[in-house]
Amino acid sequence: MAESLSIGDVAAATGLSVHALRFFERERLFLRGIPRSAGGHRVYDAADVEWLLLCNRLRESGMPIATLKRFAALVRSGPGNEPDRLELLREHERGVRARIAELTACLEVIHGKVTVYERHVEDGTAAGLWAPVPSS
Amino acid sequence: MAESLSIGDVAAATGLSVHALRFFERERLFLRGIPRSAGGHRVYDAADVEWLLLCNRLRESGMPIATLKRFAALVRSGPGNEPDRLELLREHERGVRARIAELTACLEVIHGKVTVYERHVEDGTAAGLWAPVPSS
DNA sequence: GTTTGACCTAGAGCGAAGTCTAGATTCTAC
DNA sequence: GTAGAATCTAGACTTCGCTCTAGGTCAAAC
Known part of the structure; x- marks a missing residue:
């Protein structure tokens, strides 16, 4: 075994x-x-x-x-320290949930940019794009 | 300005x-x-x-x-390379979505462990916990 | 006008998480 | 019984993404 x-x-x-x-x-x-x-x-x-x-x-x-x-x-x-192990795992779980939330927030921004570029590539709209070289 | x-x-x-x-x-x-x-x-x-x-x-x-x-x-x-920028952003977006999926899968496993430990700490059940020192 | 704090450049250093090397030994297949 | 693959130890090296240091200069407050 x-x-x-x-x-x-x-x-x-x-x-x-x-x-x-x-x-x-x-x-x-x-x-x-x-x-x-x-x-x-x-x-x-x-x-x-x-x-x-x-x-x-x-x-x-x-x-x-x-x-x-x-x-x-x-x-x-x-045995004997199970509450400590639990606390460590719970803390990690909190961290993972927070990370997922952070990524989800980023995703919204990124997807927004993707959408802007899609529109631009499809029909030439330029709103939200960066100009060739900004300022003087 | x-x-x-x-x-x-x-x-x-x-x-x-x-x-x-x-x-x-x-x-x-x-x-x-x-x-x-x-x-x-x-x-x-x-x-x-x-x-x-x-x-x-x-x-x-x-x-x-x-x-x-x-x-x-x-x-x-x-200007002129908008399709390349779009592809780069899309690729990143794919990566972020994949990462969220991966984290979500991990979360299930971790939360499962947390649940097992919670039960153990509350009422002494030991199923799914590691023994003090396994094997010989 | 001087002190204090913000800023400059160039480059060294750091922590995380392995990866890789060298040189020797062991194991597996013929 | 030998060739080739897998493993061993110890320790040097790598990559990433900054951070920090040294030795100055610049700017704002008093």
Whole structure:
């Protein structure tokens, strides 16, 4: 059940590079120390992959490595700090919602510009475009 | 009408630092060369501020400096390339929409985790939480 | 007229998040 | 049993987007 995976397997399963996986380990982003085979190669299991997939989501949504490290440390240090983990995740959720709102606001502005340019390209209207070289 | 603004005024109006404004100029992100006063100080006008405010939106929505530079170059080079500007803006708009979709997907996962932790903290359920230290 | 603060240029430095290199070792397939 | 692929460690290097420093000059207030 605890199938053992090489670093290459894990890279393939998570989309992270083998370099990144070694980097993550140095940064202590795993929930445990990754054990080594007789020959010194890293031996991962499915739980490591599952954790990395969550890490990917957190990273993609803008969580800095430093925060991920704090979260990993909380989980690693065992039961008792669930309220802290919850607070960290809630704070990140707030951040993501805020970022979506910010992007949505930008999108309105950008789409407005696109619309202006579309009109211009289609029928030569110039309102809202920048002049060749403004001022003197 | 062409009121003149100091670099400090523009920094205050745009939220950019004076360092950033000088950096933008070195990178040729303005629509024109910023003129200097007799004493060598930069003299901006309202159109520069307006442009920077759009730049801010583009940057906040994830446009890299390099792309902004290309856009500025297109605008600077005058009329005739509006279809290129339109394509650049459309491409960016696509990127922003994709990013919002990605964040929204992450949000679902994160909110799921938050929910699991909320249940755990409120009534001691442990499903979906990580064990203290997994495996041997 | 001097002090204080804003501004100048050129260029070095920084934090984030990996990526890449070198040189050695191990594992897999023939 | 050997060729070639994958992995190992340690540490240097890269890119992005500014930020900061040094060593001055300029401008506004008193």
